[in-house]
Amino acid sequence: METRVRFAPSPTGYLHIGSARTALFNYLYTRKVGGKFLLRIEDTDLQRSTEESTRSIIEGLAWLGLDYDEEIVFQSDNASKHREIALKLLDEGKAYRDFTPKELPSDANIKEAIAERARQNQGEKNMRDNPFRDLSKEESDKKAESGEPFAIRLKVAESGKTSFEDGVYGFLERDYSEIEDLVLLRSDGHPLYNLAVVCDDIEMQISDVVRGQDHLTNTHKQILIYEALGEAPPRFAHLPLILAPNKGKLSKRKHGAVVSLTTYRDAGFVAAAFRNFLALLGWSAGEEREIYNLEELIKKFSLEGIHRSNAVFNFQENDPRHWTDDKALWMNAEYIRTMPLEDLLPLVKDELKSAKLWREEYEDGDKAWFEKTVDLIRQRFFTLKDFSQQGRAFFSEDFDFDQAAIDKNLKKFPDLQAWLPELADRLETVEDFTHDNLETVVNQFAEEKGTKLGVIMNGARSVLTGLAVGPSMLAVFEALGKEKSVLRLKSQIAWNQ
RNA sequence: GGCGCAUUCGUCUAGUGGUUAGGACGCAAGGUUCUCAACCUUGAAACAGGGGUUCAAUUCCCCUAUGCGCUACCA
Secondary structure, three states: OOOEEEEEEOOOOOHHHHHHHHHHHHHHHHHHHEEEEEEEOOOOOOOOOOEEEEEEHHHHHHHHOOOOOOOOEEHHHHHHHHHHHHHHHHOOOOOOEEOOOOOOOOOHHHHHHHHHHHHHHOOOOOOOOOOOOOOOOHHHHHHHHHHOEEEEEEEEOOOOEEEEEOOEEEEEEEEEHHHOOOOOEEEOOOOOOOHHHHHHHHHOOOEEEEEEHHHHHHHHHHHHHHHHHHHOOOOEEEOOEEEOOOEEEEOOOHEEEEEEEHHHHOOOOOOHHHHHHHOOOOOOOOOOOOOOOOHHHHOOOOOEEEEOOOOOOOEEEOHHHHOHHHHHHHHHHHHHHOOOOHHHHHHHHHHHHOOOOOOOHOOOOOOOHHHHHHHHHHHOOOOOOOHHOOHHHHHOOHHHOOOOHHHHHHHOOOOOOHHHHHOOOOOOOOOOOHHHHHHHHHHHHHHHHHHOOOHHHHHHHHHHHHHOOOOOOOHHHHHHHHHHHHHHHHHHOOOOO
């Protein structure tokens, strides 16, 4: 049988990095065996679902390179089918009408309210004590016909257990006495999550459900629905969750943008790097390597490599240096400096374009220069943003001077105000404006002036790039070329700052 | 409260009935250097606690603690 998996996010808000990882694992799992990866938008909660969110999910998957097969399924489109199925189960006596008046949801913390109610019951609640559970068909029909509102609940057997073999957690079972007669259809006719999921998974012929561990107990309920429908359940595998540094839930309300996938795209992450990082959160190939491209991830991936305990996404909210997980940051830098240059160039192009620094010549007459320059500066960059920020002086005459750099490297050595233009004159005479020739000239110049080479170099760096840090100055001279180097060495702009 | 799942350096993780418990990020020190990265070397850093089983337990079992999840006419 063909392996068919689905990623089934609900379109409320942006794509969460935890969801993104779930999508990734589904993708890797099925691509390994050549199966299908399907996308289903679970938009049954009409109040909270938005089109914008659906867009962000699709964009996010595209960014990560997780291409899905077939048409997107919108769960809300199937609502009437779900309703029919609930009615069918009612008809077959596998479900019953519950005429208990609907409780108004308390606006307080719902989870707290549930836990509190459970405490009142001392855990003694009998899950089968619904007064309408054993109402005769005639009576039930009569009440329904008279217009009394009702929900439809699954009739869970008095005794027994459900069990399944989880791909990650192993054999799991749960006693029926722990499972209430779950509602399948609300009194307003809307199908509920567990029913909708099972129906759609059957309809889509899903063979393997890979989802977050927060669904572990839902799975038992869903298996009961499969049984009631006379369908074989798919295989299940549950993934550990991604937690915040305090080991609590990672949520938008509490943690803001760090949990949103788009944040990483917008912050200049290389998709391949972030994908690689995500793959390593809760999964390991059992070897010491950590850098994997997509094909390698597909090849290495297995459910056995998934950890059973939750992973902490480590970041420090108030520290800009560690605004997100250090390892993600490191991996991004690692990708930027080591990935094949031809893969990086389009990403740099996009970045320069959005910063209005792109010139068509970079793909034409200046192609060689552009590639060499990108290769030079990428060595110490952490994000793609750096190409338009720290790297700005390589692509524009309009760049800022860092005051600290000027103070430390320029104004501390007043002689440089005369020396640097003098050096410019000297450089102007260099025929072949390349590294080795420049080295001789600059070394000699420093010697003549009786100063350390570093003073000259750092001063030059400050006026040429506006920064105190950067590549070797000889390489910078070469990259900027004679004309720009000379011009900037002579410029007094930095001195007047 | 009940039920379930989990627990190896700060974080991500490897690993085994007998190991100096390995790697990565981060951190610290040193080297290199025109700066900063990178790079190289080194260092600090972990088997939650208590009982068993066993010649031997980080590894198997039980209890406790802690965390997380579910416990909805949310998804």
